[in-house]
Amino acid sequence: MNISRLAAAIKESPTLALNEEARVLRQKGEPIVHLGIGEPKNKAPISAILGSTARLNTGEIKYVPTDGLPSLKKAIIRYTEENYGRYVAPENVIVTTGAKQSLYEALFAVVNPQDEVIVLAPYWVSYPDMIRMVYGIPVIVKPEDGSFVPRIEDIKQAISSYTKAIIVNSPNNPSGAVYPEEFIAELVALCESKGIYYISDDIYHKLVFDGKTAPPAWKYTNQDVENSHVIVTNGVAKLYGMTGYRIGWTVGPRRIIEAMTNIQSQITSCPPVVSQSAAEGALTGAQSVVENLRLTIQNNRDVLMQAMRTFTDVITIQPDGTFYALPDFRAYNGNSYELAKFLLRKALVVTVPGVAFGMEGHLRLSFSGTAKELNTGVERMKWALDPNAPNEIYLGDRKLIRDWM
Ligand code: PLP
Numbered sequence: 001m002n003i004s005r006l007a008a009a010i011k012e013s014p015t016l017a018l019n020e021e022a023r024v025l026r027q028k029g030e031p032i033v034h035l036g037i038g039e040p041k042n043k044a045p046i047s048a049i050l051g052s053t054a055r056l057n058t059g060e061i062k063y064v065p066t067d068g069l070p071s072l073k074k075a076i077i078r079y080t081e082e083n084y085g086r087y088v089a090p091e092n093v094i095v096t097t098g099a100k101q102s103l104y105e106a107l108f109a110v111v112n113p114q115d116e117v118i119v120l121a122p123y124w125v126s127y128p129d130m131i132r133m134v135y136g137i138p139v140i141v142k143p144e145d146g147s148f149v150p151r152i153e154d155i156k157q158a159i160s161s162y163t164k165a166i167i168v169n170s171p172n173n174p175s176g177a178v179y180p181e182e183f184i185a186e187l188v189a190l191c192e193s194k195g196i197y198y199i200s201d202d203i204y205h206k207l208v209f210d211g212k213t214a215p216p217a218w219k220y221t222n223q224d225v226e227n228s229h230v231i232v233t234n235g236v237a238k239l240y241g242m243t244g245y246r247i248g249w250t251v252g253p254r255r256i257i258e259a260m261t262n263i264q265s266q267i268t269s270c271p272p273v274v275s276q277s278a279a280e281g282a283l284t285g286a287q288s289v290v291e292n293l294r295l296t297i298q299n300n301r302d303v304l305m306q307a308m309r310t311f312t313d314v315i316t317i318q319p320d321g322t323f324y325a326l327p328d329f330r331a332y333n334g335n336s337y338e339l340a341k342f343l344l345r346k347a348l349v350v351t352v353p354g355v356a357f358g359m360e361g362h363l364r365l366s367f368s369g370t371a372k373e374l375n376t377g378v379e380r381m382k383w384a385l386d387p388n389a390p391n392e393i394y395l396g397d398r399k400l401i402r403d404w405m
Contacts, residue, residue: 094264101268225253
């Protein structure tokens with residue numbers, strides 16, 4: 001069987017195999033603790049549920065404009081005003097089937113074959129493959145060891161005459177890092193001066209802790225949205241816990257939004273209208289749901305950090321945002337895939353290998369679940385890895401003795 005060269009170049013997610021193994025174990029009744037999850041646990045906001053049921057009750061579930069329901073676009077325009085202080089026109093906004101589709105279409109709109117797109121490590125797994133899917137070349141810039149923020153000097157070094165765009169995700173999946181203000185300011189200035197598109201993935205922008213904020217790219221350019229190289233993607237998945245509705249959006253110069261709309265018209269026609277009504281409900285309803293989620297997650301972050309501090313030789317940089325931490329496990333095993341497999345088989349804990357995010361030797365731990373899961377998960381990992389931890393443990397109601405050290 002022949003598949004295309006492009007399809008062959010797109011790798012299977014390294015997390016899929018482990019997730020599948022975990023699913024089978026759970027189905028067999030094993031007490032799995034899942035720290036690999038990329039979504040909050042909360043129920044969808046009531047305003048979103050009411051929005052979608054009101055739409056369903058009309059029975060009018062049809063195609064709508066490719067770039068999104070005008071009323072949802074209006075809500076996004078207001079969101080952009082309130083959260084970024086930017087006034088944009090409907091032509092600057094496209095609604096998509098998730099931030100993922102937004103990012104893919106934005107790349108599709110600006111990248112020519114062999115153009116380079118800079119990706120900052122640690123990075124969200126999908127960026128390099130999305131870039132390859134538009135025949136571009138991902139150029140990874142890594143931070144210095146022990147940091148999650150690459151140096152501006154290294155980014156400058158990575159820029160070539162082929163550089164078309166850079167993707168910036170802060171707060172960052174997988175590290176939980178919030179890039180500092182000076183960093184964002186310098187990067188935006190660099191991109192504006194060189195004509196490089198600055199694609200800002202703001203999907204976690206309000207999930208920031210301890211009174212901090214994530215500096216938004218638009219703050220550091222004097223250009224209006226129409227003339228700026230800043231393109232901002234966002235969505236309802238993470239802030240409202242509405243991952244299954246699949247609604248995201250992009251705000252940017254109208255020429256780019258128009259190109260994205262043309263692309264979208266040929267692949268999905270429009271995002272599902274029931275989901276758009278739900279997203280509109282979320283954006284126009286009580287915003288306390290976001291703050292409540294943020295507080296729960298901040299508390300989880302504290303629980304995780306307290307547990308990780310007792311873990312000999314694992315270095316955990318405290319996350320300032322998202323619901324992920326990326327501890328450095330190299331003292332135990334430099335191969336993150338092998339380590340994640342070991343932890344799943346021995347301790348029934350699911351983690352995500354850092355190699356998937358360009359950070360070998362680290363594991364991504366999600367703290368979107370419950371405090372109890374976090375404490376149990378860390379206790380089990382310590383039992384499996386740390387010779388100083390007690391060598392007996394209960395996994396569910398089964399008592400196990402560590403016999404591999
Ligand atoms: N960007 C980042 C950094 C993410 O972590 C995710 C989801 O995990 C997305 C984008 C995708 O968001 P959506 O579910 O809206 O497609």
